[in-house]
Amino acid sequence: MRIFHKILCFHVQDILWEVLIYLMQNGYCNMKKELELYIHIPFCVKKCEYCDFLSGPAGNQAQREYMEALFREIDRTEKFEDYEVSTIFIGGGTPSVLPGEWIEELLEKVRNHFSLKTDGEISIEANPGTVDEDKLRSYRRAGINRISFGCQSGDDRELKMLGRIHTWKDFLESFSLARAAGFSNINVDLMSGLPGQSLRSWEESLEKVAKLHPEHVSAYSLIIEEGTPFALKELDLPDEEEERKMYEKTHEILEGFGYHQYEISNYGKPGRECRHNIGYWKRTEYLGLGLGSASLIGETRFHNTGKMEAYLANSGKVGEIREDREVLTRENQMEEYMFLGLRMLEGVSEREFQEKFGTSLTNIYGNVIKKYIQMGLLEQKEDRLFLTRRGISVSNPVLADFLLD
Ligand code: SF4
Structure with a gap:
C-alpha cells in the first residue's frame, strides 16, 4: 500500500511539474515585474510660444551626437533581468524630427538590452508636418504600434498664435499617412483655454478631430509657464467660467463620438486607453532614458541630468547622470x-x-x-x-x- 502511495505521489508531482512548465512556456505564469520605458528626444523644429519642456532646435550633427550618447546610456544601463518591459514611450521634444532609421536603430538597441513583452504598447510622439510615408513605415518596422500627434487646435489662426509649425491641413495629411502606414492606434493632443479662443472655436476643434475617429484624444488646458514667451505677454485668456464650460463641452462632445473619459484630461475608445500613462497613475515602475528623463524604480525616484553637455560627456556612466535620488517614505x-x-x-x-x-x-x-x-x-x-x-x-x-x- 505504501508503495502505491509513493508511486501516486511521484505521479502527482510529475503532473504538477508538467502543468507548471506548460504555464510558464505559455506566459500564464510570468514571475517578472513590469517596467515601462520613457525615452526622451529633446529636439523640435522650433520652440512653441508656451512650451517649457526640455527641447529645442538642433542641427543634424548635434542630433546624431545625442543619439550616440543615448545608445551609450542604454548599453550601460542595468539589465533589469527581473523585469519585462510592457510599454515604451518615445517622447520629447518632437522625436519625429529624427530620420526614421535612427528610431529603428534606437528600438533595436532597446530590444537587445531589455526583455520586451510581445504585446507591449510602443508609442512615439510626432508633430504634423514632420512625418512622411517612409518615416512612418520605418516606425512600423521598428514595432511602434501607437502614434501621438500634437495637433493642439483645428484653427490655423490659433496654431499660428501658439507658434506651432503646422496648419490643420498638415495635420490632416500626417493623420491619413499614418493610417495608410497601418497605424490603428492614434492619439491626438488638443489644447483649450488659448488666448482669444471662444467656446465655439474649441467645440469646432474637438468635432473636427473626433470626426476623424482617432482611438484616443488628450484634451489639456493651456498653462502659462514661467520663462516662456507667453509668460511675458499680455494675453486675452478665457476666464474661469469660460474654461469650465470648455471642460464640460469636451466631455459632452467626445462622449457623443464614442470616447469615454478615463482620466481628467484623457479620452479613449474602449480598450484604447494609453497603457503607458495608466502605468504612471498606478505607480508602475518606469525607467527614463535620455536627457532630463525621470524614473521610479522600486520606491526610489531619480532623474537624469537636464544639462546637455553633462549628458553627452557622461551618459556611458549612468551613476553620474542620475540626480536627485529620493527614497520614498511610506x-x-x-x-x-x-x-x-x-x-x-x-x-x-x-x-x-x-x-x-x-x-x-x-x-x-x-x-x-x-x-x-x-x-x-x-x-x-x-x-x-x-x-x-x-x-x-x-x-x-x-x-x-x-x-x-
Ligand atoms: S513641439 Fe512640443 S516640445 Fe516642441 S516646442 Fe512645441 S510644445 Fe514644446
Whole structure:
C-alpha cells in the first residue's frame, strides 16, 4: 500500500511539474515585474510660444551626437533581468524630427538590452508636418504600434498664435499617412483655454478631430509657464467660467463620438486607453532614458541630468547622470497612490490600499474623504473611491488635500 502511495505521489508531482512548465512556456505564469520605458528626444523644429519642456532646435550633427550618447546610456544601463518591459514611450521634444532609421536603430538597441513583452504598447510622439510615408513605415518596422500627434487646435489662426509649425491641413495629411502606414492606434493632443479662443472655436476643434475617429484624444488646458514667451505677454485668456464650460463641452462632445473619459484630461475608445500613462497613475515602475528623463524604480525616484553637455560627456556612466535620488517614505507612497490614482475616473481601491500599506484608507484619510463626500466632490461605491463630475472640474485643490503633513 505504501508503495502505491509513493508511486501516486511521484505521479502527482510529475503532473504538477508538467502543468507548471506548460504555464510558464505559455506566459500564464510570468514571475517578472513590469517596467515601462520613457525615452526622451529633446529636439523640435522650433520652440512653441508656451512650451517649457526640455527641447529645442538642433542641427543634424548635434542630433546624431545625442543619439550616440543615448545608445551609450542604454548599453550601460542595468539589465533589469527581473523585469519585462510592457510599454515604451518615445517622447520629447518632437522625436519625429529624427530620420526614421535612427528610431529603428534606437528600438533595436532597446530590444537587445531589455526583455520586451510581445504585446507591449510602443508609442512615439510626432508633430504634423514632420512625418512622411517612409518615416512612418520605418516606425512600423521598428514595432511602434501607437502614434501621438500634437495637433493642439483645428484653427490655423490659433496654431499660428501658439507658434506651432503646422496648419490643420498638415495635420490632416500626417493623420491619413499614418493610417495608410497601418497605424490603428492614434492619439491626438488638443489644447483649450488659448488666448482669444471662444467656446465655439474649441467645440469646432474637438468635432473636427473626433470626426476623424482617432482611438484616443488628450484634451489639456493651456498653462502659462514661467520663462516662456507667453509668460511675458499680455494675453486675452478665457476666464474661469469660460474654461469650465470648455471642460464640460469636451466631455459632452467626445462622449457623443464614442470616447469615454478615463482620466481628467484623457479620452479613449474602449480598450484604447494609453497603457503607458495608466502605468504612471498606478505607480508602475518606469525607467527614463535620455536627457532630463525621470524614473521610479522600486520606491526610489531619480532623474537624469537636464544639462546637455553633462549628458553627452557622461551618459556611458549612468551613476553620474542620475540626480536627485529620493527614497520614498511610506507616507510619500500613500500620497502618490492617492493623488495619482484619483486622477483616473475609476479612482482608487480601498482593498488595494489596505494590502499595500497595511492600514485602511479611512484610518489615514478619513477626515479628508468625509469632507469631500459631503461637498459632493468625492464618491464612494463598494470598494472604490473616486472624483465626482463636479470633483473632476475642481480636482487640483482636492488632490492637493491628500498630501500628508
Ligand atoms: S513641439 Fe512640443 S516640445 Fe516642441 S516646442 Fe512645441 S510644445 Fe514644446
